[in-house]
Amino acid sequence: MVNLEFIINTLSLGSLYAMLALGLVIVYGILKLVNFAYGELIMVGGYTMYLLTFYTPLPWLTVVILAVVAAMLTSLFTELVAFRPVREKSLTAMLITSFAVSTLLQNGALLIISPRARAVTLPQIFQTSVMIAGTSVPWRNILTILTCILTLILLTLLLRRTVLGIALRAAADNFTMTRMLGVPANTVISTAFAISGIMAGIVSIFWIGRSGSVTPTLGAPPLLVAFVATVIGGMNSLTGAVVGGFVYAIIISLLGVILPPGLVEFREAFMFAFVILILVFRPEGLIRSKTSVERIG
C-alpha cells in the first residue's frame, strides 16, 4: 500500500502543491492580498503551451520556458494596470479587483480561443516511466520533484543572498519601514508578482502534464489547492506554504488509499474536514510567523 510508487507520487504531488502555494503566499506576504487571479496565470501558461505546440515547430523546452515567461508577464501586467491603481485605496478594493482580473482573463480565453478543452501535445518524457527498485515510476513525477527542489534552492538564494530578496522579506515583516529605508514600493511589489507568475508558469507545465488539456476555467482547482495549502501551513510564512503544500498532498494521497472505493470520490470532503481540524487546533496554520524565522527549503 505505502510503497515506493506511492511515496514518489505523493512527493511529486506535494512538490507541485508547494510551488503552487509559494506563488500565492509571496504576494500575500507583502500586500496581504489573496490574489484570486492567480489560477488564471496557470491557465495563461497552459494556453501558451497549447498555442506554441499547435502552431509552431518550437522545441518543447523553448515552449515550456515561453509558458513561464508568459505567466510572469501576465502577472506583472495585471499588477501594473489593475492592482497598482487601487493599491492605496483599500485591501477590499484590491480583493474585488483580483476577482475582476480573474473573470476578465477567463472570458478572454473563452472569446479568443474556445470554451472547449484544448489538448496540449506533451513530449514523450511525460508519458514514459522508469523502473526504480522494481516499480514503474512516471518520469513526470520525478521531473516535478527535481523542478521543485531546484526552484526552492533558487528562491532561497534570491531571498537570502540578494539585496532585493532581503528587501522582499523585510517588506513582508514591515512594508512601511522598508520603504522608509529607501526601498521603492513598486520594485518590491513587481518582484513579488514576477515570482508569483514564474511559480504559476512552472506549475502550469506539470498541471497540464497531468491532465493533458487546457480549458478557460483551468485555474480554479489549483487556486483552491494553493489557498487551502497556505491556510494549513500559515499565510504569513514561505516555509508554511511549502509545508502546507506537502501536508495537503500527503493527506489527499493517504485518503485515496485508506478510504473504501465507494468513498474515494468524496475525498475532497474528508480533506476539508481535516483542514477544519487543523484550524481548530492551530488557527494560525502549522508554521507561525514573526516568532519563528522565515526560511524556505
Place this chain on the structure above:
Amino acid sequence: MLELSDVQARYGAIIALRGVSIKVSQGELVALLGVNGAGKSTTLGCIAGVLRPWQGNISFEGASILGKSPEQIARLGISLVPEGRDIFPSLTVEENLRLGAFTQREKSEYRRKLDEVYDLFPVLKERLQQPGGTLSGGEQQQLAIARALMSSPRLLMLDEPSLGLAPALVDQIFELIAHLHKTGVTILLVEQNVDRTLEIVDRAYLMNTGRIESQGGAEQLRTHTDIEGIYMGVKTQPKK
C-alpha cells in the same frame, strides 16, 4: 536644512496637527518635546512621507518634499527611527544593516559604514547572524539606530529612542545621541524625558495638542516656560 511651515494633518476627523512650524539647521540637535498625543510622532511621520499633511509645506534643503513617497524622501537623506523601533524581526542583524544601506550602492562605503557601526555598537557585531526579533529591547534600539546610520543620513529623526529601556540603557542612548551630534549628524529628536533631553540639545520645541507651544534654547525653555504646566504632572521631579 529642514523647514516645516504651518503643517496641518489629521487622521480622518481627528485633527492631529494644527499648524506646526519648525526649523532644523545643518549640524543641529533639535528636540520636539510634549506629552503623548501632542503630535510629535505625527510631525515625524509627515516629514518621512508616511503621512500626508492636508495643509502647509515641508521643505528639505530648499526644495519642497510635500507629496513625495517615503522611499523618495529616504533617498534625499532623511532617516527615521520610528517609535517601537520597527526592526525587521525575521531578518538577521546583518540583513537589517544591509537594508539600512539600501541607498548606499558603493561597496567600499558600505564596508566603511559597517565598521563605524560596529565601533558604536559592539554588541551587534556579536549578534550578526541572529534574527532581529530575538534581540533584547536595548539591542533592538541599537540595531534600529545603527540601521538608520548605515545610509549616512543627512537628517536623522529619532522617535522616543529611550522608551521602554532600562535606566542604564537610557543613559547609553542619550550619550550616543550627544556623540552623534558631535560628529556632525543633524538630528531631530522626539522625547518624553524632558530633563535628559534638554541637557544635550541645542534647541527644543514644546508641543501641545497639535501646536508648538514654545521654543528656544535649553536654558530658556527651562526657565521661561511652564513645562510642568504642559506636562500636567507627568514630570516626576518638579523644578523651581
